[in-house]
Every structure is written in structure tokens, then in C-alpha cells.
Amino acid sequence: KQEVTQIPAALSVPEGENLVLNCSFTDSAIYNLQWFRQDPGKGLTSLLLIQSSQREQTSGRLNASLDKSSGRSTLYIAASQPGDSATYLCAVRNQAGTALIFGKGTTLSVSS
């Protein structure tokens, strides 16, 4: 059974720092991996989607990498801002058309 783990559970950094969020999954035979942002009491905002054949995806200050063989993904946030404060969720899809399996998330707090 696929399990997704995110480390750390919480992270506090001053504004301007670059940071890395980690995600690991137990079954490397995934279809794709997606990173989301969730603000308190809100729904999910999709940040980046990486297909199993891809190594990384970039959007603005965000860069996500995927090492399928080792069951790992990282989300790199450059020059963090207070507006980046939120919970970041990593989720994998094992097969096309199936549901995403989520990690518990990393709650990020960026202080000004």
C-alpha cells in the first residue's frame, strides 16, 4: 500500500531564505506526483505536477524534482516571502485515473 511521508512537519524561516520541503513515497511505481498549497480552512491550490517520466518542474520561485527510483520528491522555494506561509501537501497517483494519495503536509511559516 502506497504511503507518502513529508518532512519536516513544520518549518519556520525568515523572509528571503531558500528552503526545501521533502516528500517520500514507498512504492516507486507512480504515475505522477503533485504538490499543493493549502491555506488554513481552505481548499487546495495545485502548484506543480510532475509526470513519472519527468525529473523536475518549475513555476516562478518554485521548483519540484522527482527521483522515482528512490521514491523521493523535493519542493524548492526560492526567496521565501510571508505570503508563502501555508501548508504544502505532496500527493502521488499510482495509476492513471486513480485517486491521489496525500502526505500529512509541511506547515511553513515565513516571518517578515
Place this chain on the structure above:
Amino acid sequence: GAVVSQHPSWVICKSGTSVKIECRSLDFQATTMFWYRQFPKQSLMLMATSNEGSKATYEQGVEKDKFLINHASLTLSTLTVTSAHPEDSSFYICSASSGTGNTEAFFGQGTRLTVV
């Protein structure tokens, strides 16, 4: 990106009553919709998968008679929490996928259910 609209965003109901939550794909046809539940400080847990025109597939431990799912059209799925109890209080969120080509999952805004 595609838009998924979920309604209501929050609801308070009395124990024993039923609550219906709607999930609509506004600009694409969703052949498959997923319903998740999220308890405070926990991750999203899949409750069920619904395909248009067929019965939903429920995850282990989810009572199908309590959480009724209807996916009558390619743009609408509903989750009805029947005979709600305080322990059903949670954040419910739906996700839709076109199922063909585009493999990205799009999520609704979520519904905060409080049963008193």
C-alpha cells in the same frame, strides 16, 4: 486550469439531520470525481471514487449507507452525509479529473461541516 466548484463552503447542522454537498466541474467534463475528508492537522483521506453513471467505490472503513454519493452527470457529483453525528464534523473536499489526457487533479474549495 480547470475549475471545480464546491458548495456550500461551510454548513452547521443538527445531529440526526442530513447534509448534501455539491461538487461541479465548471469548464470540463469530469468522468471521475473523488471525495476526501480531512480532520484537523491530518492529511486528506480518500473516502470514495465516483464515476459518472455508476455506483461509487468506497474506501475501507467508509460507510456507504451513511455517505451517499451520486454522480448523475459529467459535471456534478453530490455527497450526502445522512444522520449526521458530531464525529462527522470535518472538512470535505472533492476532486475532479477528466480521465483522458489531462491527468492533473483539480480540487473544489472544500466544505467545513460542523454537526452540533
